[in-house]
Amino acid sequence: MSQILLLVEQKENRRLLLEWLAVYYEVLLPNSGENSEKFLPFNQSFDLAIIDGLALKRHWQWVAAQKQAEHPVCLPFLLITSRSDVGMATQFIWQSIDDLIIAPIEKIELQARVEILLRSRQLSLTLKLSHDQLDRTLQTAQELNEMKTSLLYMIAHDVRNPLNFIIGTTQLLTQYKSKLTDEKTQELLDKTQAAAKGIDQLLDDVLLLGRVESGKTGFCLLPLDLATFCNELVEEFQSSLKLKPQTEPVTLIFVNHSPSAMACLEVSLLRRILGNLLSNAIKYSPPNTEVIFELKLTETEAIFSVQDAGIGIPVADQGRLFESFYRATNVGRIPGTGLGLSIVKKCVDLHGGEITLISEEGVGSIFTVTLPIDRKT
Ligand code: ATP
Ligand code: MG
Numbered sequence: 001m002s003q004i005l006l007l008v009e010q011k012e013n014r015r016l017l018l019e020w021l022a023v024y025y026e027v028l029l030p031n032s033g034e035n036s037e038k039f040l041p042f043n044q045s046f047d048l049a050i051i052d053g054l055a056l057k058r059h060w061q062w063v064a065a066q067k068q069a070e071h072p073v074c075l076p077f078l079l080i081t082s083r084s085d086v087g088m089a090t091q092f093i094w095q096s097i098d099d100l101i102i103a104p105i106e107k108i109e110l111q112a113r114v115e116i117l118l119r120s121r122q123l124s125l126t127l128k129l130s131h132d133q134l135d136r137t138l139q140t141a142q143e144l145n146e147m148k149t150s151l152l153y154m155i156a157h158d159v160r161n162p163l164n165f166i167i168g169t170t171q172l173l174t175q176y177k178s179k180l181t182d183e184k185t186q187e188l189l190d191k192t193q194a195a196a197k198g199i200d201q202l203l204d205d206v207l208l209l210g211r212v213e214s215g216k217t218g219f220c221l222l223p224l225d226l227a228t229f230c231n232e233l234v235e236e237f238q239s240s241l242k243l244k245p246q247t248e249p250v251t252l253i254f255v256n257h258s259p260s261a262m263a264c265l266e267v268s269l270l271r272r273i274l275g276n277l278l279s280n281a282i283k284y285s286p287p288n289t290e291v292i293f294e295l296k297l298t299e300t301e302a303i304f305s306v307q308d309a310g311i312g313i314p315v316a317d318q319g320r321l322f323e324s325f326y327r328a329t330n331v332g333r334i335p336g337t338g339l340g341l342s343i344v345k346k347c348v349d350l351h352g353g354e355i356t357l358i359s360e361e362g363v364g365s366i367f368t369v370t371l372p373i374d375r376k377t
Helices: 011-021 053-070 091-096 107-175 182-213 226-243 267-283 340-350
Strands: 003-007 026-028 048-052 077-082 099-103 222-225 251-256 262-265 290-297 301-308 354-360 364-372
Touching (some): 048 053, 053 077, 077 107, 099 107, 107 182, 107 340, 182 267, 222 226, 226 262, 226 267, 226 290, 262 267, 267 301, 340 354, 340 364
Parallel strands (some): 003 026, 003 048, 077 099, 251 290
Antiparallel strands (some): 222 262, 354 364
16 A cells, blocks of 8 residues: 655645545654654655645755655655745745645545656656666676686686697607607607696586586585595696706695595586696795695585795785786796686685685795585595
């Protein structure tokens, strides 16, 4: 039922209006009833107010504030005035009032005006609702668009490294075909194949991420032997470290604190989280230092930490590291696009986990990822 507020000081008009309107609408009267001066603050919501000249004079600021608060929805005010007072209505009054009715009031005219004004309000409410819905749809579309863009960057970012490797080895194989031993040729071919598989795996991961983010798929939480998984990952990194022409490479050490390390996690997301953290730790560490990768399992969580004795991260940069493309000010000539950690953060969020960082410039960094797990022993 529509609610009509009566702000009418003239007693007889107020009595009449109440009698006529109460049949069809819920009529609200200010608390003091007789004394409209004391009716503020009035906090109840209403669909239409009927006001007379005296009350409008007293409360014009309140009227303007109510209309402003409901904007862009129309909150109609109907003025009751005498024929002689109409001429005194100023431009200002027409900004607060939507219609007027001349006293002595006729019942049929009152009903018609009230209905028209209530319909205007109803229409504006419907319009506002559609507008809000449109806004939400637009926002979802924008979010999807941003997600697609970031996925594209992710692909470009993670495909480039193995692709450069493939280009390099195939050039090597072409140029030095006759000079390479069979053994060396086979080694290069194996590595090329591994790099191509890595790209294939990455595309699978990206497609999975896209599906998870757009809500089209649930997680594929499979029971995983975390110790074996981490060991294999570490071996992959160690063999790529051996490839580097460094005399004193970084040493990567894996420490597992859990005798039984079975847990349900999403393998491809986990690979991207740990892979990015390990590659950062190695990349930002000087030769002949250690990177320590630790795994701890509790009943409810898997905790992974990657600690290095590298260049560290200035305090001023630490808050923004998980933003796409953000790189700390002390990276110097070390290459990178600033996307790895934003990917890590996304994967951790998708898992409902958290990532923390302790770092000191020139001393080193510890990244810790805590993921909730469905423990399988
Ligand atoms: P890429 O996109 O190739 O991974 P990146 O390594 O620069 O490039 P992120 O992995 O997102 O990008 O890391 C963001 C920034 O955080 C880095 O540029 C670096 O400044 C800082 N950073 C991350 N890990 C470490 C670390 N272990 N030690 C020191 N600085 C780090
Ligand atoms: Mg990185």
